[in-house]
Amino acid sequence: MSIETHYKKIRAEVPEHVKIVPAAKTRTPDELRQLIDAGVTDIGENYVQETEDIQQALGDEAKALRWHLIGHLQTNKINKVLGLFDIIETIDSLKLARAVNQRTESVMPVLIEINSGREPQKTGVLPEEAETVIREIATLDKLSVQGLMTMGPRFGEPEEARPYYRTTKELSTHIASLQIPGIKMDVLSMGMSNAYRIAIEEGSTLIRPGTILFGKRACQMG
């Protein structure tokens, strides 16, 4: 099956309110064009250099897309990221939030990345610290928090991912109930190829499939 067919199949399968943001790391401009032809409006990228290259190759077609940063953001890359992306899904600390707030000229939509498995090797705000961190971020005038994002396990049994998604959804509901001025909890970005169906069952509004659209990556990065 072609990339276009894969996309259309998933689009038909998932509820209309769920946005599909293909995770395009290591993919070529041609592969992305197939998605654009199939109706994709949003693209997820992990790396600055790759995003620069692919946007350049796509030219005007790139300008019509909404670019999501879904990879870890290092402070020294902020200026570049601001010029390339429309939303940063990976605000994983108060420190990073402050740094982005300081450098951006226009208001930047962001998601707060939650380390829903409390895994030491993973980035993200711990669920128990999220309320405090988000209250602080609410005071930053150049960041517009739209919701939460979580990774969860990339591989393994889909069911194993469920508790990670459930924790993040519960957190999102809790934060929404606080009605913190300027903080929206409209977006819940969770679900990759292995378990997007389960993520949607648990309340995801944005899935980030890679492999099931494009096929296996030549090298497994990120």
Ligand SMILES: *Cc1c(COP(=O)(O)O)cnc(C)c1O
């Ligand atoms: C690579 C990646 C994905 C897609 O993963 P697949 O297993 O290929 O579907 C989604 N989100 C992030 C943050 C990624 O880095």
